[in-house]
Amino acid sequence: MEGKLIERLEAAVARLEGLSAAGVSREFAGDSGGEAVTDPSILAFDDFMSQYVARVSAAAEKIGGQVLDVTKILSDAFSVQRVLLIKVKQTQKPDMAGLAEFLKPLNEVIMKASSMTEGRRSDFFNHLKTAADSLTALAWIAYAGKDCGMSMPIAHVEESWQMAEFYNNKVLVEYRNKDPNHVEWAKALKELYLPGLRDYVKSHYPLGPVWNASGKKVSPAPPKAPRPGAPAPPPPPPASLFSSESSQPSSSKPKDGMAAVFQEISAGNITSGLRKVTADMKTKNQTDRTGVVTASGKETGARSSPSFSKTGPPKLELQMGRKWVVENQIGKKDLVINDCDAKQTVYIYGCKDSVLQIQGKVNNITVDKCTKVGVVFKDLVAACEIVNCHSVEVQCQGSAPTISVDNTSGCQLYLSKESLGASITTAKASEINILVPGTEPDGDWIEHALPQQFVNVFKDGRFETTPVSHSGG
DSSP states (O other), X not given: OHHHHHHHHHHHHHHHHHHHHTTOOHHHHHTOOGGGGGSHHHHHHHHHIIIIIHHHHHHHHHHOHHHHHHHHHXXXXXXXXXXXXXXXXXXXXXXXXXXXXXXXXXXXXXXXXXXXXXXXXXXXXXXXXXXXXXXXXXXXGGOOOTTSSSOOHHHHHHHHHHHHHHHHHHHHHHHTTTOHHHHHHHHHHHHIIIIIIHHHHHHHOTTOOOOXXXXXXXXXXXXXXXXXXOOOOOOOOOOOTTOOOOSSOTTTSOOOHHHHHHHHHHHTOTTTTOOOOOGGGSGGGOSOOSOOOXXXXXXXXXXXXXXXXXXXXXXXXXXTTTEEEEESOBSOOOEEEOSOOTTOEEEEESOEEEEEEEEEEEEEEEEESOEEEEEEEEEEEEEEEEESOEEXXXXXXXOOSEEEEXXXXXXXXXXXXXXXXXXXXXXXXXXXXXXXXXXXXXXXXXXXXOOOOEEEEEETTEEEEEEOOOOOO
């Protein structure tokens, strides 16, 4: 028994050393010793990490690249949570400001994982998105009671994984017959949360973290002092409308914002400050009513209106013989890819007011961060993915086994008779309409709107989900 305890302590020391090397401050990691390390809940967390986190890391080592990088961040996040669990046993329950400061190290690691999913879409985007979204499950430690706005810890872990599972399933489908290492990674990641983290929380913290009433206090971070020679900070903004602080009675204190509006309405003098409309201001008496904007007006408007963010150069090229890249095309209605084959993929990114025709069979099509873009293709081997888009139209003239729409508002899908059997998956999407051919050869298209609202009813020990139907009859 004593030898096993020593092994666990040595493993804990090694994990803390790795945590310090990963970027966690020495002050933060060094304050996590003492009797709390031998607490049964901490020892159980060590066993949990050695069983589940180690399996995900081992699978990532076989893959390498960005998958290994994001898995290392994931492992760091669980190590940070371990340190926080130790500090919980040494600390009094903080207020909201103190809790935010307490959880800051965990939040920084989670943000680091999220940053890997931003920018240009990676070939391992689904891996990165799965890992980054799943880390929100670690926020169960922030549960502070039924009025804190969070689900109970066990439910929070389950809900967080459900959000990440959408991308995890994509990894399983994509690599099911290609690379068993990716499949192993995806399965290990799921087991890390279900049943791994869920069962750990259920056994030790079903009602949230248990703080130490006699421990030390957590105080918010002090404001940073300005550097010598730096300009003085700007004056503080005006008080909020919802501020509870008051230095004088409300009857004598001048009203600001909407409070002043309501005060004038109550006083009955709401028209006293209005300017009078003279005869020359009336539209019927104006000589220039053509509605033409003068050059000076255009110049003023151009200066005042915000400009679009700068984008990279437009691209339409085949990279490495395998991937067609269409980027930053604006106002181009005649984009065509005609020399393609079934082993190539098409990636469309950052385009606006453009139309692309793909005249041939390709493996996969991804439309990412596009606005008012039309895509017409013939046949697909794998899937068509529409992500982070707005007001796009996609037409399949041949066959497509899978179509997915994620985080998109406004999407029109035109299906041919050959593609009516396609599996269509939507997540965080709105205004999705599917148009299918009519029964007659020259008939009109028939439009079907996919549901956006659902009703969840607990029945016979489980939830049944059905779409909301809106009937005007």
